[in-house]
Amino acid sequence: MELKVNGQNLSLPEHASDPAMPLLWALRDGLHLTGTKFGCGVAACGACTVHVDGQAVRACVTPLGSLQGNAITTIEALGSAEHPHALQLAWLAEQVPQCGYCQSGMLMAAAALLAKNPKPTEAEIEAAMTNLCRCGSYPRVRLAIQQAAALGAKR
């Protein structure tokens, strides 16, 4: 089985090719792409958020069988060292992460929001950002999204 991840077609090992297997485990345990995290297994926390054709999805409940050549983007390809995503810069400017565990999912959810809605209102941010964070990074997540949105508008 092949997956189109971060612009590359990658072969999944046989043990991670079951169509019922959630994408999360194929990424983490099959491809050793560990930036996407496991938090709850029931799509409640958003730590596993990735993009499938640009949409934010929770990989822990997305079976491999539902992906037929769709383009998957993970945190590893949100930006690059040379060209970081505006959100990654804003995240550093606002010093958002604490333990950092939920932040891949937070960033992927925020990136999908801005791609669809480059100038979200506060209410739209609140509605889109349902990811859970135990460290309480929320106030800074809010600020960083607003900052990235403002930067994006200037460009």
Added chain:
Amino acid sequence: MKRRTLLLSGLGASAALLVGWAYLPPRSRLGNAGSLPAVEGEISLNGWIKIAANGDVLLAMNRSEMGQGVHTALAQIVAEELSLPLARVHLIPAGFESLYGNIAMFVGSLPLHPRQTEPGHVSLGARLGQWTVAKLARELGINATGGSSSVSDAWEPLRWAAATARQQLLGAASLRWKLPLPELLLEDGLISHVSGPSANFGALAKEAAATPPGEVKLKPAAKWQQIGKALARPDLAAKVNGSAVFGIDVRPDKDLLFAAVRHCPMLGGGLGVVPVNALLQQPGVLRVVQLGTVAGSHAAVAVVARNSWHAQRAAASLEMAWQQRPAGALNTGLIEGRLAEQAREAAQQGYAFFSQGEVDTALAKAPRQLEALYQAPYLAHATMEPMNCTARVKDGRVEVWVGSQVPGLARAVAARVAGVAEEAVTLHLTYLGGGFGRRLEADHVGQAVRVAMDTGGVPVQLLWSREEDMTHDFYRPAGAAFLQAGLDAEGKPLALRVGSAGDAITPRWMERVIPALAGPVEPPDKTASEGLFDQPYAIPHQRIAHLATHSGVPVGFWRSVGHSHNAFFIESFVDELAHAAGADPLAYRLALLEGLPRHAAVLKRAAQEAGWGQVLPKGQARGLALHESFGSIVAQVIELSSQDGRPRVQRVVCAIDCGVVVNPGIVAQQMESAVIFGLTATLYGRIDIKDGVVQQRNFPDYPLLTLAQTPRIETHLMASDLPPTGVGEPGTPPVAPALANAWFALTGERRRRLPFAVAG
């Protein structure tokens, strides 16, 4: 005397032989270069600091980064003393020598009243206790990240280590250039002289190692350029691109195996006949391992597969006749009901952590009496990264990868399980996906090593599902307090009698992770009464007692520990007293804080910044709370409204006095963090156990505050030149009472039981 008894007991005053004893000369924690093996091109100057060939500094990091910013704060302290940019201080893992142990945390576990230990007021008895415990802690050398103690523990030894290294480097330059040392300049990691010569640390390190430091002085506060600045956290770059490695992310081998665990659902229960063959027939399952109880772990079955999904699916499908806890099924309904009675009994029968005056007489004589019973539930830690540990057992050696708050104790557990010496265990410490006290345990470490003993040298990553994590935690114990006050004719408190009840955490934890020190004697556990026995208000007659219970529920340290519920009890009750006296809650408290200017200043600051006394829009109200914990004083004012009969928090104003602020950005971040943690607990947090089974299994049952529910949080830092105190935890305790007090102001309803999501 048992060491534990010494470690954790209050010690009476004795003997003038203490005069002049500092509780540990900082130099005794300098270590020597041999503690820090240098690789090619590096020079060790002491037990903390190595110099790289390019002049960068390598700092032995003895604390775990779990979000609280300790890797930044400790490096910043060293960068300051060496006049080096923070980016040029790199972290290397500290070893397991006792040098790297946490002394402040153990000294902080003494049941001393803060008024006995503040600078200028240290009593002889307090000093004897601190000195003895510090000595013991130094001998034990337990490297633990907890008790909001990292910066206060490191403050003297790290500055002395860096300053000593600095003087050796300056001395080496002085000898090499034959120029007087006082004329040398040190800036940005470069030592120079106006006459021309200059050299970086790397060029001087070898000579520095052979140069005595001479007289070492710490950089005076007036010259600080980094301490007090909100420097950016170096760990965050890796946390925005997915490259930060948590325990769950280690991939030490392409053939890495994955294990899931299924614990006996009944806490304290056992396995039945494990259907091994049925499990082995499940897709992907390679092996089944039965796990006994190690380091407090519950009886469990581990399922090994090539990926976590196959392992978790098979583990979840397991059906068998589990054994109930031999001593009887646990039920929190019963336990909490009993706690309410025990709290009433505790005022007379409990251990008095603090007593002054004639409380019984004063209560009886007081013109007016008030009493109230408060209760708080069990709580789970719910770190975002579920418990996990990766282990390899091969050729008599053990390798462990784990995010731990107690790497040394985790290593000891690994060695015990594998039956090898501790020196045969290599422990790789990763980032922690949240700690909050849960990772002061090593249950999952023992399990991973046990499984790895059965996989023929192939490493195994053992990962708990969220359900296993939530249902097999070491819970914040439920607590109850019965508070009685006698007021004079003006409403001022004359007497305060408090009885509280709840399980002791420290002895349970020691049995699990330091069994060698656990003994039959169970001295009073400060964490049970902290925040009550040391309440700050001037009340002439007091008796604050606690009855330690033995519920059988596994209990552990949870962010702010006893303060997490005791602040709710005492600060809500003091609010009740203020209202009973017909006084403004702020003015009432201030009148009782006359001898405590720092407390009063923090409270006033929060009130002032929040606009206390100014009229709020209709449907909104304010409440406040003040609480000291982990050496720091925090006041909060909460503004809320009511939405569908529930509190909706709009704004939290927080003021903190934590001594010298090393990094104000991190302090503000931790206040936001602690406030949100406290709001989650106050509004939703509860763990219920029925017939031994924890009812809350995942986030839908154990909700966390969301971004949409998060109020505006403002932090104000008090200027101080006192040594730094705790930051990670002290922001949590005042949240519950400030919220409950605001709710009372809004609705007239006094909530004496948490969480708000539950009636009554």
